[in-house]
Amino acid sequence: MKGILGKISSVPVVLGLQVIASVVLVYFILNLNILPFRYVLIIIAVLLVLLGLMALLMRKPKKQPKHAKGSSRVSAAKIISVLLSVVMFVGSAFVARNASALSKVTGDNTTTTAISLVVMKDSSYEKAKDLEDKTIGINPSVNEDNIQTGISKLKKEISYNEEDYDSFADMGDDLYDGKIDAILIDYAYATVIEADHEYFESDTRIIWTYEITEENESTDSDKDVTSNTWTFYISGVDSRGSLNATCRSDVNMILTINPESKQILMTSIPRDYYVTLANAGQKDKLTHSGLFGTDNVVKTVENFMDIDIDYYGRVNFVSVVDIVDALGGIKVYSDKSFTPYTNRSIKISKGWQTMDGEHALAFARERYAYASGDAHRVANQQAVLKAIINKMISPAILKSYTKILDAIEDSFSTTISDDDIKELVKMQLDDGAEWDFQSSTLTGTGKMMTGGYMIPNRKLYYCIPDEDSIKENRGYIEKMLSGEKLDLD
Secondary structure (H helix, E strand, O other), X not given: OHHHHHHHOOHHHHHHHHHXXXXXXXXXXXXXXXXXXXXXXXXXXXXXXXXXXXXXXXXXXXXXXXXXXXXXXXXXXXXXXXXXXXXXXHHHHHHHHHHHHHHHXXXXXXXXXXXEEEEEXXXXXXXXXXXXXXXXXXXXXXXXXXXXXXXXXXXXXXXXEEEEOOOHXXXXXXHHHOOOOEEEEEHHHHHHHOOOOOOHHHHEEEEEEEEEEEEOOOOOOOOOOOOOOXXXXXXXXXXXXXXXXXXXXXXXXXXXXXXXXOEEEEEEOOOOEEEEOOOOOOEEEHHHHHHHOHHXXXXXXXXXXXXXXXXXXXXXXHHHHHHHXXXXXXXEXXXXXXXXXXXXXXXXXXXXXXXXXXXXXXXXXXXXXXXXXXXXXHHHHHHHHHHHHHHHOOOHHHHXXXXXXXXXXXXXXXXXXXXXXXXXXXXXXXXXXXXXXXXXXXOEEEEEEOOOOOOOOOOEEEEEEOHHHHHHHHHHHHHXXXXXXXOOO
């Protein structure tokens, strides 16, 4: 036994372990590919110095008594070397995990439709089997292919009586009145029922769901994101299902990014903008285009703005909280004090302040505290995004990198590739440049009217676009794309 332990703890074995740990760590750092090469060279140099130092300390002096000072030094060096190896193996696992997390949120170009079986919250139904031989309301003419797929899957589990509707309003009324026991819907259309039943989400329960994931039309861009100007669309959603589940797009912003001039143009679009939906060819609120997937939102914006969008990202509101907290808070200016309508438990103070995630999200969603309503909310959203980006491009990104990935892993997805994101991070770490932010917002005139595609017979608020504003903002983006530097502020 002593012989085996002696061999394991011998100098060649201990140093060999350190060599392997060093090589493994360098391999995973190179594979992660976010550090400029000079940083990698520094890491390699440090690892070589540590290896050389341990080898030097483990050299046994000639003709030294067994319990002399040199023997204690060798033992201590072996212990330190083993500890360094353990730290490097843990670090390698840490780096590998980060690479995996990044790949999960990038290169995603799918849309998920959730076909859900919904009952009233106070009903006795807990699972689909409880609805055997009961009456289920269905609107088979909307999102027909996916609804039929959901019907087929549900019929394999239970037998039921089907009540067909051509109106979500009537179907919602009958569910509330107890005339039917449940409804089977593409849950994105819950927003239509909410037009007549404001608390539909809290009044009901989902007891069965079948998700259908589909690949969107490819939107790959061949631009070099570190040298070409490119556009990135942000769709902010309050998704009730998986991140890619179809739902309203409540935050809509185009980022035009020039990596050469280090300038970012933030162009916000009101969620209630009355535009032609790409999938339907009829007009409705821009936010409703998200009910047919983020890809449809992007195409809708491309059509009425007459521009090309290179990439898009979809972010759930909860990720804003997690990202800001992972960054240790962000510094934002508020021009007034108020209690947010989305979170009455907190208070936003006037002036510059460091906001945690909950405060930042409430600030970004506030509109009722301002006379200009949605216009001021858009300005707040831009302020929060600017603060997040500024914190992310600072050296703090290195110590917060893992926390940020944890924050976005299940609440953010983007069509941009992980290689492009790595190149952007590497570029920023390499030059450490400050970025100039420019802000602009499309404008329009508020109007209560009927006739929207999704809810045609209900009077709703819409923002009628100002065509001059569209033309002006298109011009700003085109100038950026041609290499010009803007000065709007």
